Amino acid sequence: MRILFLGDLVGRAGRDAAGEAIPALRQRLGLDLVVVNAENASHGFGLSPEMARALFAAGADVLTLGNHAWDRKEIIPYIESERRLIRPLNYPPGTPGQGSVVAELPDGRRALVAQVMGRLFMDALDDPFRGLQAVLAAHRMGAGGTVAAIVVDVHAEASSEKLAMGHSFDGRVSLVVGTHTHTPSADHQVLAGGTAFMSDAGMCGDYDSVIGMEKGVASLRFWKKVPGERLAPAEGEATVCGVFVETDDATGLARRVEPLRMGGRLSQAVPAA
Structure with a gap:
């Protein structure tokens, strides 16, 4: 399976760039599954239903959120009805929405996408490690399993917590990828057990900024x-x-993992087809 995960979309610049890139990348890379973190898509804070619909129309299969999940209140009734939009699974019981989804692909294969939120320098939510363990208990990857692949979005500040998550579930999931810092890391690798890992996917947004926000006001x-x-x-x-x-x-398990950086100010990196 060929999977693309895009980091945090920030504002209109990030939304438009990702929306334009997804169809072309699906074709160029022969993508089977596209997962996008969209928690900052609405002016940097939250996600609106109409923006979610536009991203699905562009070719995203699953959208994830994070600590800004509830900044746009109208997302609450939408997330209850749209299973392809998930939020961190370690929010307390009774929180709207769900923390994982099994995506049904056109060719009949299935992929589990789950999200957890870290606790170091973040909100004190439930234990993300035990929460993910509970979700994975119901699934097995590969031939004869319940799903063909498993993608885990770790929305967290600390790279140590993200690495601990990767090593804890190495060999049990296809990809553990970090979000939230808006800065792409250079540690993409296939771990010893066969799980692809990257501490942070970076953001889809203007890098002439402070993590996607206008640099003058943010610096002040x-x-x-x-x-x-x-x-x-x-x-x-x-x-x-x-x-x-x-x-x-x-x-x-992962055969290969490569970073993606297209357009804007950063050095370019486009995976081989």
């Missing part, structure tokens, strides 16, 4: 610890960032 907040002008997304040319993984259908 570090100089003056008083309320100031509202943060707004930078709207220059965006870089589309993410990670590409090819898995073995017999096992669900």
Whole structure:
């Protein structure tokens, strides 16, 4: 299976760049599954239903959220009815939506996509490790299993927590990829047990910014610890960032993993077809 995961979409620049890139990348790379973190798509804070629909129409199979999941209140009734939109599974019981989904692919294969949120320097949610363990208990990858592949989005601040998640579930999932920092890491690798890993997929947004937000206002907040002008997304040319993984259908484990960086200011990296 060929899988593309795109990092946090930030504002209109990130939405438009990802929406334009997904159809072309699906064709160029022969993609079977596209997963997009969209928690910052709406002016940098949250996701609206109409934006989610546009991303699905562009070719995203599953959208994930994060700590900004509830910034747009109208997402609450939408997430209850749209199973392809998930939020971290370690939110407390009773939280709207779900933390994982089994995506049905056109060729009949199935893929599990799950999201957890870290707890280091983040909200004190339920244990993400035990939460993911409970979800994975119902699934097995590869030939004869319940799903052909498993993708885990770890929305977390600390790279140590993301690495611990990768090693903890190495050999049991296809990909563990971090989101939230908006900065692509250079540690993409196939772990010893066959799971692809990358500490952070980066963002889809304007990198002439402070993690996607207009740099003047964002920088001033570090100089003056008083309320100031509202943060707004930078709207220059965006870089589309993410990670590409090819898995073995017999096992669900990764054959290769490559970073994706297209457009904008960063060095370019496009996986081989």
